[in-house]
Amino acid sequence: MNKYIVELIGTFFLVLTVGCALIGNGAGPLAPIAIGAALMVMIFAGGHISGGHYNPAVTLGVWLRGKCDTKDVAPYMAFQIVGAALAAAAVKFLKAGAVIPTMNPPVLASLLAEFLFTFALVYVVLNTATAKGTAGNSFYGLAIGMTVMTGAFAVGNISGGAFNPAVAVGITVMGLSAWSSIWIFLVANFAGGAVAAYTFRALNPAD
Numbered sequence: 001m002n003k004y005i006v007e008l009i010g011t012f013f014l015v016l017t018v019g020c021a022l023i024g025n026g027a028g029p030l031a032p033i034a035i036g037a038a039l040m041v042m043i044f045a046g047g048h049i050s051g052g053h054y055n056p057a058v059t060l061g062v063w064l065r066g067k068c069d070t071k072d073v074a075p076y077m078a079f080q081i082v083g084a085a086l087a088a089a090a091v092k093f094l095k096a097g098a099v100i101p102t103m104n105p106p107v108l109a110s111l112l113a114e115f116l117f118t119f120a121l122v123y124v125v126l127n128t129a130t131a132k133g134t135a136g137n138s139f140y141g142l143a144i145g146m147t148v149m150t151g152a153f154a155v156g157n158i159s160g161g162a163f164n165p166a167v168a169v170g171i172t173v174m175g176l177s178a179w180s181s182i183w184i185f186l187v188a189n190f191a192g193g194a195v196a197a198y199t200f201r202a203l204n205p206a207d
Contacts, residue, residue: 003050003072004079010042010054011083012090015170019091022176024098032156036149043141047129052141055164056080057193061122064197067130077165084166088173100175103160110159110181111188117151118163118192119199126200132207165189 017038021031043052051068053059056077062068068076124147128140152161160177162168168185171177177185200207 004075006046006050007053007076008079008083008086010046010050010052011080011166012087013042014038014054014164015084015087015167016090018167018170019088019174019176020094022171023091023095023100023174032149032152032161035152036145036147038145039148040141040145043144047141050076051129052144053125054080054083054166055121056166057118057164057189058122058125060190061126061193061197061200062130064194065126065130065200080166081169084170085173088170091170091174102175103177103181105159105177105181105184107184110184113155113159113161114163114185114188115192115195117147117155117161118189119196120151120192121147121163122193122196123199126196131200131204159184159188163189163192 014035017035018031021027021034027034039054042054046052051062053062053068053076059068059073059076059080063070063073121144124143125140128134128137128143134140148161148163151163155161160171162171162177162185165186168177168182168189172179172182
């Protein structure tokens with residue numbers, strides 16, 4: 001149970017940072033730095049307990065790669081979604097009265113943007129946090145957080161820069177993204193995580 005609670009806590013603070021950085025008088029153009037840093041510190045804080053996924057697409061990729069027990073997949077995803085929903089509720093309280101512009105991202109461009117950077121994120125996770133060649137390193141949290149930061153700077157203005165189904169739920173509950181668009185994130189994020197896992201396995205057949 002401890003690792004599930006860690007996944008909830010880490011996802012909560014990631015999504016809380018997303019909402020507070022983007023809504024009202026938040027971080028403005030520096031929001032991607034805050035979001036990437038939040039993910040980084042939560043990974044360093046909880047990685048030794050749960051692996052620090054905080055993302056159902058990462059959990060899928062780590063499972064397909066063979067480093068997550070099948071019995072943990074559904075609980076990880078459930079606790080991540082609950083953490084995201086709780087964070088969204090906290091943001092709505094903290095930012096009560098703020099104007100929230102609801103995004104309706106372009107379908108094809110958003111599918112591609114979310115797929116590419118979710119692939120990049122999960123690919124980095126697998127190579128820095130699960131590979132034999134990088135076992136015991138001290139940089140994996142920074143590498144993963146900066147991947148999200150990079151993606152948010154690169155395509156945040158196209159898709160919103162979720163790269164994470166839990167974040168997608170969070171921003172939708174907050175009102176930052178329309179409910180009619182949530183399928184874009186779910187399809188692209190899970191597809192990106194799965195393709196990254198199979199790519200890792202193809203490139204590292206002995207790992």
